[in-house]
Amino acid sequence: MTQKRRFLRHMFVSHPISDHRWLGNMSIEDLLQQLSEIRDRKAQCDRRPEWLRSFIQRVADQYEPLSLVGRIGFDCQWDERGWTVCMYMGTTEVIGGPNDGQIDHVDFRIDLQQLMNLFQSVRRVEWYSVADQQKLVTESLNVRSVLAVRGQVSNGDEIQLELLGVPPKFVRPGLKTSDAVPQPRSGEIT
Template sequence: IAKVGYQCELTSIGWEARLYLGSTEIVGGREDGQSRLISFEFDFARLTEGFTRVDEFRWNVCSATDGSTGSFVTLRGHVDDHPISLKIYSRPPRDAGPAFRQRSDGTLEEVAV
């Protein structure tokens, strides 16, 4: 189970959308307070079908210890006549908070935005 988080911003060159999967916070037990990241796969070929034109397709790799939001893919192009920059991150930003909380009995609850 995963929940997509996003941030959108109108920049001087058009819209920029940043996507990531929210983490799961463990509540109770010996792992209390720890966060688990979600593994995922993404079909980039299918994603590009939604673009009228793709100008840039780039993969940025970051170390796990640099404090960033991790590796990400940038896709820049146009949807109709609108310039779009889409970034898909391997992990959520630090200030995003958890998407779910998992209790020591295994129950999972969605965290309200």
């Protein structure tokens, strides 16, 4: 793996500790046990089929950050048309110094030919560039872009893949950085 591609290749999901015990009074063994239980509960609640989890991982492998490191975020929804998977590169929050609190978007690229090869057949490919009209007048240009691919994967299931240029507004930063050393967000299991 090249230096350019060194980034965390797992999905970016926040896992709050559900037990309200004071973490400072927990032994390391208790904390590890609790984290293991949370992971097990999450696995039991994950209703995504294995082929979909595998597909998401293969798509995540296509992301190549152009600077720093990044974490891939995603959301899956199922309806009568099949699965819709929305993926994006997470942001990084600067901690300390003159840029404290600044949110940095990670620049990235994706080889579209390799992405298309993940599908057995592709029915439609669309790219959307949408400006927030309300903010165009009052703030700097706010343009969001989405690449949407609809097709069949190797098992014959229909899927809609949406790759966002920036994460949704409600998603918090996936990494925090201080002195240019990215750290996982507090409360997140990696």
